[in-house]
Amino acid sequence: MADNSFVDSDFPPDDTSLIWQDFGDAGGYAPPLGLSWIRPHEMGYWNGQQYRENPTLWGEDGYPHPNGFAQGGLGDCWFLAAASAVAEVPERITGLFSHEELLPQGIARMHFWVKDKWVPINIDTKIPSNQYDYGEIFYRTAFVTPGVDGGWWMPLIEKAYAKLDVNFDNIVGGWGVEGLRTLTGYPTHNVWFGEDTTKEVMEPIHKYWSA
DSSP states (O other): OOTTOOOOSSSOSSGGGTOOGGGOOOOTTSOOSSOEEEOHHHHOOBTTBOOOSSOBSSTTTTSOOSOSOOOOSSSOHHHHHHHHHHTTSHHHHHTTBSSSSOOTTSEEEEEEEETTEEEEEEEESOEEEEEEESSSEEEEESSSOOOTTSBOHHHHHHHHHHHHTSSGGGGSSOOHHHHHHHHHOOOOOOOOOOHHHHHHHHHHHHHHHHO
16 A cells, blocks of 8 residues: 555544543543554454454455354443444444445545434554564554454544544543444434333343244
């Protein structure tokens, strides 16, 4: 990839996109500072991790899978779980992207449902990463990993969602319904499960799916 690949000046690959440092220490779930920002094709292999020399957006099967990721060092499990749930229907994830594969220009565009409309978010493909030196320099994503099938859609959608929320620190902690609504545009609702609620909610669901 040429050196003139897109670099996002609105969400630059530096500490300002990780956290508002003026607010001080945000606690143990905050993103660490001083990370490397590396594009997928620059990652290479690290300790058996499935980073491919020729990375793809969707992985070897050509469509997003809902599993095969690891969270990493950011407390955004609520968003990753929502994205994984949406990926149970692959078209719902592929439809969020404006392109069908990683672009050689180093740019990605996704859409999120915000205030009753789909909002486009452009990012560069520089991913926050940790550097390791075992006689040779290797990198591994600092936050969510790519899929074991080689797909990079989850790290990109995590970064785009962080940009939507100003920085990565702002997506630490949240509710799954927030992620589901933003990724689908559908109404969402929390259901609190207790002994009575479980019977009330789950029995109709089991009845429906067993019909």
